[in-house]
Amino acid sequence: MPIEILMPALSPTMAEGNLAKWLKSEGDAIESGDVIAEIETDKATMEVEAVDDGVIGKILVPAGTQNVAVNTPIALLLEDGESADSLSDRKSSNKVQPQAYEEANKKEDSPAMSSEQIVGQPTGAVIENRDILYAQGAVIEPPPFDEAAFFTDTKELSVREALRDAMAEEMRADETVYLMGEEVAQYNGAYKVSQGLLDEFGEKRVIDTPITEHGFAGMAVGSAMNGLRPIVEFMTWNFAMQAIDHIINSAAKTLYMAGGKLGCPIVFRGPNGAASRVAAQHSQCFASWYAHVPGLKVIAPWSAADAKGLMKAAIRDPNPVVFLENEMLYGQSFDVPTDENYVIPIGRAKIERTGSDVTITAFSINVGKALKAAEELAKQGIDAEVINLRTLRPLDRWTILESVKKTNRIVSVEEGWPAAGIGAEIAALCCEHVFDYLDAPVTRVCGKDVPMPYAANLEALVLPQSDDIIAAVKKVCYVD
């Protein structure tokens, strides 16, 4: 049967074009790759190349024809041994394809599907995957975990030591885990978090990198794809902006782009947020940046126990994890369970203080400030519940919302800027799910919407302080 040569599209949006010129005539033998015609749109002129060998049997659309619809047959090609006679009784063999094209084009215009429509597809299967339910916006109970049971036997550790111990334990257990970053090996870490790791694991597994965040982050991603489990330390998260392309485009998206065939188990860690008096370029919270990204898990621990249990979870997790530490917390000490199986499920918040009048959510260093505020508030007769979020993606919506149902008031605390921040997300969640329970507007205590100033008095104004939290709580409780 003769092959139909169709009017091609130059781009996905092109619907029709002009057939400017034929470079071959009926009876000409052509080979795959030969230029046979020129077509043009208002944007460009392009050559049409033959995809099959044969002889041009008939030209169906003459040169100079305007507005030829894409996929219209423009000529017929006779294959080896076919004669021109076969042209008369031809049936269009390409019905399917133009239709497919139209459909493809139609879809572009139709409105985006809402999640409900998709969830409602008759798949027959009940979705049990927590991550999928989370992505669809579901509020689900966090993974079960009897945390208190681990606290029967504890040891006091600084956050710094807890992080180191977590990495060391996981490196002992799994040969493929390695640590890389600037100053992590011989110097034992710019903030001494990797103290002793070089001595124990050697330079094969504890690696000092040059100051090339973009390159070594990408390298670590490649090594994760090829069977290793890297821990990448950024001296601080401020410098990871040079590497953010690999964190998001390479690490977070690969599994999806590969249809599930190839993942990237990797931990990116380092101190995040304001340190002390280091000004704008070295003081910034990246929590909301990474919490925005599907394909990542984002953790921000407060206590040494959080740091230990969540670092171990992060290293074991088969997905890319962003682990946001805090320099000001490294030296603070807490009770940490001695059991090496203390691994906190990612996605589980912790109620650090129960209360009935108001919910305060915080993460990282602000959990301490919130607890201090709660103590002061208790003296004034306000009983605050303090939730340590610990994981920012997936956020423990359940624990937050259940708390609000009980207290009817919520104040979100974070160091980052207010716009599109973690507090903004929590406010939206409350509006969507517990609007009728609220007795006061959801209120945010955030870093001020300015770059970090250097002067001590101005810096203090930028960062949320316990007094700011107290004031916000009083406001939502209508107390002055």
Add this chain to the structure above:
Amino acid sequence: MVSAKETSSKEERNENSTTNLSIDKLKKFYHDMLLIRRFEEKAAQLYGMGLIGGFCHLYIGQEAVVTGITSVQKHQDTVVTTYRDHAHMLACDMDPKGIMAELTGRIDGYSRGKGGSMHMFSLEKNFFGGHGIVGAGTSIGTGLGFAHKYKNDDGVAIAYMGDGASNQGQVAECYNMAALWDLPVLFVIENNKYGMGTDVSRSSAGQLYRRGEGYGIPGEQVDGMDVLAVRDAAQQALNYIRSGNGPYILEMMTYRYRGHSMSDPAKYRTKEEVSSMKDERDPIINVKSILLEMDVEENDLKEIDKEIKSIIKESATFAQESPEPPLEDLWTDVLVESK
């Protein structure tokens, strides 16, 4: 020690290269390059019919590069490249049906329709993508090499990049680290003379193959239109790397006949430039004429043409008949499921 060599240095290698070559090997080159060319032509046709969308970057003209290199690579070696990746997957022996079905966005595509032309992977065939960010594949490739060394598996990572990509900061960062740590990485710069519409002379100072000199990485410029020259250079580079000497840079001087992607009419170069490459330097015609000189029957080659034609036809049909992914696939594969 380090040396950066120009094309001329390989003339001697080439002399005995044809004589040592069996007809079967040459036929295999012919087959593999033609498969790529016909695959790409078919992709262009399906694109023209609206069955493939978005960006679609064709490899037509550059076939000798990936074919020559892959021919001397070992099964444990890993490969990573850019968005111009169909040929690299075919060369890695991935199934043309699965590649074409990914181009049409169907369930039987390598990424179940979620990656498209620029993003496919195969752990089985050690192919690590398919990356859309210019330069990113080079860092990832360096990491593949890092893992080879860590696991001590005698593998080499082959990281392809374009001439445009070679100017990325992360490429320099990776040259440094690869040399510093003697990583088994073959950096291949496919210099097809253009990064989109920018002639390499307008984007790049100096010689690309010499960019490793400061780090102690040997580099070589190779006629990338000549599959035998490519093979010989790659063999030498891989031997060097596999012996534990660290990375190597090969700059392949090649040419793409088509536009950067499907919607590029390529007005930035003359018709004469394109046709002189096609007529005088075409890698497939070159091999074909060597074969004919060696008294291979034209008909023998016709058989190969026929076989390829049917493979391509089959993959095009497959790619059109394979269903679109089910809607619930939207949600899967964002994260590896938590236990």
